[in-house]
Amino acid sequence: MWTVTAKIIDGKARAKEIRSSLKKDVESLKQKGITPKLVVVLVGDDPASHIYVSNKEKACAEVGILSETHKLPAMTNENDILKLILKLNTDRNVHGILVQLPLPDHINEENITNAIIQAKDVDGLGTINMGMLIKGEGDPLVCCTPQGVIDLIKTTGIDIKGKNAVVVGRSNMVGKPTAILLLKEHATVTICHSRTVDLGSVTNKADILVAATGKAKKITADMVKKSAIVIDVGMIKTEKGWSGDVDFEKVKEIAGYITPVPGGVGPMTIAMLLKNTVKAATRSAGIK
Amino acid sequence: MWTVTAKIIDGKARAKEIRSSLKKDVESLKQKGITPKLVVVLVGDDPASHIYVSNKEKACAEVGILSETHKLPAMTNENDILKLILKLNTDRNVHGILVQLPLPDHINEENITNAIIQAKDVDGLGTINMGMLIKGEGDPLVCCTPQGVIDLIKTTGIDIKGKNAVVVGRSNMVGKPTAILLLKEHATVTICHSRTVDLGSVTNKADILVAATGKAKKITADMVKKSAIVIDVGMIKTEKGWSGDVDFEKVKEIAGYITPVPGGVGPMTIAMLLKNTVKAATRSAGIK
Numbered sequence: 001m002w003t004v005t006a007k008i009i010d011g012k013a014r015a016k017e018i019r020s021s022l023k024k025d026v027e028s029l030k031q032k033g034i035t036p037k038l039v040v041v042l043v044g045d046d047p048a049s050h051i052y053v054s055n056k057e058k059a060c061a062e063v064g065i066l067s068e069t070h071k072l073p074a075m076t077n078e079n080d081i082l083k084l085i086l087k088l089n090t091d092r093n094v095h096g097i098l099v100q101l102p103l104p105d106h107i108n109e110e111n112i113t114n115a116i117i118q119a120k121d122v123d124g125l126g127t128i129n130m131g132m133l134i135k136g137e138g139d140p141l142v143c144c145t146p147q148g149v150i151d152l153i154k155t156t157g158i159d160i161k162g163k164n165a166v167v168v169g170r171s172n173m174v175g176k177p178t179a180i181l182l183l184k185e186h187a188t189v190t191i192c193h194s195r196t197v198d199l200g201s202v203t204n205k206a207d208i209l210v211a212a213t214g215k216a217k218k219i220t221a222d223m224v225k226k227s228a229i230v231i232d233v234g235m236i237k238t239e240k241g242w243s244g245d246v247d248f249e250k251v252k253e254i255a256g257y258i259t260p261v262p263g264g265v266g267p268m269t270i271a272m273l274l275k276n277t278v279k280a281a282t283r284s285a286g287i288k
Numbered sequence: 289m290w291t292v293t294a295k296i297i298d299g300k301a302r303a304k305e306i307r308s309s310l311k312k313d314v315e316s317l318k319q320k321g322i323t324p325k326l327v328v329v330l331v332g333d334d335p336a337s338h339i340y341v342s343n344k345e346k347a348c349a350e351v352g353i354l355s356e357t358h359k360l361p362a363m364t365n366e367n368d369i370l371k372l373i374l375k376l377n378t379d380r381n382v383h384g385i386l387v388q389l390p391l392p393d394h395i396n397e398e399n400i401t402n403a404i405i406q407a408k409d410v411d412g413l414g415t416i417n418m419g420m421l422i423k424g425e426g427d428p429l430v431c432c433t434p435q436g437v438i439d440l441i442k443t444t445g446i447d448i449k450g451k452n453a454v455v456v457g458r459s460n461m462v463g464k465p466t467a468i469l470l471l472k473e474h475a476t477v478t479i480c481h482s483r484t485v486d487l488g489s490v491t492n493k494a495d496i497l498v499a500a501t502g503k504a505k506k507i508t509a510d511m512v513k514k515s516a517i518v519i520d521v522g523m524i525k526t527e528k529g530w531s532g533d534v535d536f537e538k539v540k541e542i543a544g545y546i547t548p549v550p551g552g553v554g555p556m557t558i559a560m561l562l563k564n565t566v567k568a569a570t571r572s573a574g575i576k
Binding site: 110126127128129130131132133134135136137138161162170172176179180183186188189190191192193195196197202 | 481
């Protein structure tokens, strides 16, 4: 008796490829006198946020993007953040603006996210970029994690068109935009969530399964279709270390392709942030 | 032997109820000095568009909304339409602006739709209202047909939460926003379209089935789950008269509830346009 285990989708390697391609784009931009610049606004002392921001800075440096981080105390008021964003909006040397989420409770996240002008909204979370995304209008800056998910699916070489794709989770940052991108690729798309009755009976039919529930090992082997592509967006700190949404060890005996955690979607999110920043810089110069 | 046929969801009657409730809202607004006003821009000679616009005018009159239609020749250039919209945007007596679609080929529909300010975009097709809709942000003006679809489903008294809802069609006017609204009501939502493989196997599992394909009788009895709620958005002119997307006569022997064509979703679309106009007028006055 033998089992064929899933091919591991190596997000770390794929992200590296993207970064080295972006490095060339950045060099070519610099020759035209443009140095892409990302400004990150970080409010408060959340340790995880500080780690994320530091990883973003490192990734920027690697591809030649200038980065600058405004670290503001947790008690900063909303107006001061808005003023900073308005200043960055009109600064011609700044191409991308990112406000690290979550923000402290006294600050309205929507107000802040929507203050960033569409052209510099490299997180793609503003209302205009999201509206463009759902309408299929123009060429929006698309949120980073969903872009990374689609890219990883495409690395398998399997055509998304006509496949049954199931997204578990309906957040604004992952679930909903991922569903829209899969629809654009002509998948038949189902969105599940905490109110879904008999989740396994839905995920069982997924040729492509994207798990973004934030619950460790929520997706078990019995919930996965044989040979499916399984993309695990989860990144949950447990007593035994990092865990994804998917019970990796058992699901990999069923799936055809699977992303690990860490080293799957995570590195792709940052790569797509860099990609959006280079895109924004290129456009600001009127090159594309 | 006997068969139980579906209950007919009477969109005409429900739309009438909505109109009579709106009539009271309009009277109350008038007592506060506000007369809701809808301006329709109609470009060209498409006979169907002229009929739709005339129906909208009649419906406005019935509930006491002022309406005004700008009929422009087919060769009108885009700039002239944009100038008219900009004027209407700043006219304090105008609460809703609607550009009848489709527009002639030489005019960019996106430019026109997006020129209408969010607060007066009573068709809900602008990028900002669509972005707010997908993000679940604030209280957008939601496109009329999807609003009508949800309202009709609710008339059955059946809770949408946890149900399998399937939307066939992925247009910006119907399919995508309807899916988002169903998701907001906590349904598990699947979006199908022309590239869906074995459509019947998906629709067969739908507790709630919304058909918006634009293809006459595309949904046949074998594709419908017993006792399902079937909402037919189609309105196709055939040699035998008007047809929906659903094979009504046969599907009604299977479904639990079904909308007829005409007299189902159609009248609801106009009712929701009136509702959006009254909402816009109420807000402009700072009452809500």
